[in-house]
Amino acid sequence: EFSHCLRSVAQMDHSQYVVSRDSEGYADSFTVNQETEFRAFFMKYGFVVIRDIVPPENVEATKADIWKNVRGVDPNQPETFINANWLNVFGSGYNQMRGFLGYEPAMSQAAWNNRQCPTVYTVFACLLQQKNLWAKIDRYGFMRPTKGVINLHGEKVDMPYWKWAKKWMNRSSPSLSSFLSSPLSLSSWLALNLVHFLGFHCIPGFTHYLTE
Numbered sequence: 001e002f003s004h005c006l007r008s009v010a011q012m013d014h015s016q017y018v019v020s021r022d023s024e025g026y027a028d029s030f031t032v033n034q035e036t037e038f039r040a041f042f043m044k045y046g047f048v049v050i051r052d053i054v055p056p057e058n059v060e061a062t063k064a065d066i067w068k069n070v071r072g073v074d075p076n077q078p079e080t081f082i083n084a085n086w087l088n089v090f091g092s093g094y095n096q097m098r099g100f101l102g103y104e105p106a107m108s109q110a111a112w113n114n115r116q117c118p119t120v121y122t123v124f125a126c127l128l129q130q131k132n133l134w135a136k137i138d139r140y141g142f143m144r145p146t147k148g149v150i151n152l153h154g155e156k157v158d159m160p161y162w163k164w165a166k167k168w169m170n171r172s173s174p175s176l177s178s179f180l181s182s183p184l185s186l187s188s189w190l191a192l193n194l195v196h197f198l199g200f201h202c203i204p205g206f207t208h209y210l211t212e
Contacts, residue, residue: 017045017205032119035126042127046207054117058110065110066140069101078150086144097165105137136185 020028020041029049030038042048054062067075072084090096091103105111114120115135125131144162151157 012203012205012209014205019045019204032122035122038123039126045204047202047204048127050123053119053123054114055119058113058117061110062114065106065108066101066142069140070142079152079154081144081149082151089142099141099143099164101140101142104139106140107137111140 022028027049028041029051030041031051032053038048038050067073070084070089072080072089074080086096087093090099090101094100095102115137121133124133143164144159146160146162147158148156149159149162
């Protein structure tokens with residue numbers, strides 16, 4: 001099923017789905033209150049960027065919660081990245097190369113506050129045109145820096161082997177059918193995301209090439 005989906009996407013007329021951009025070159029983004037605008041964008045392109053979808057206090061609480069799970073690493077001491085036991089942090093070599101923190105879902109109060117956040121609910125309810133929603137419980141993601149990492153001698157070094165696994169795509173479900181039964185996922189950035197940072201590669205308009 002999924003390979004058929006990829007073939008369909010490969011045959012797309014991408015010229016129909018050139019994403020509109022803001023003055024800084026990023027895809028247009030919207031506030032939670034712009035329901036008509038962000039849903040129209042989503043229906044055309046299959047993705048949408050919502051600014052400030054959770055309040056600042058949720059952001060700070062989530063950052064602190066993630067760092068509690070990155071055992072042995074202090075964000076205020078960059079050199080701790082070098083000598084951390086990353087296998088222990090991620091739980092396996094597989095997770096380590098894909099940024100999954102362990103195998104257990106995030107069940108802290110900070111995580112639940114995000115899942116139950118009224119503005120998150122408002123956006124999903126608008127996009128799906130459905131008020132009765134189910135929330136999927138998932139893990140935290142954490143990718144290590146690969147450039148300018150401070151080593152034990154105070155020098156900045158590159159860590160290319162900390163990069164995301166090559167030739168691997170996270171489609172977040174075992175089959176296309178289960179993907180279609182739960183069609184929306186939320187990727188939340190907790191800080192300013194610059195163009196040279198890790199991001200998700202999405203194909204604008206791909207949803208028009210999926211058979212319901």
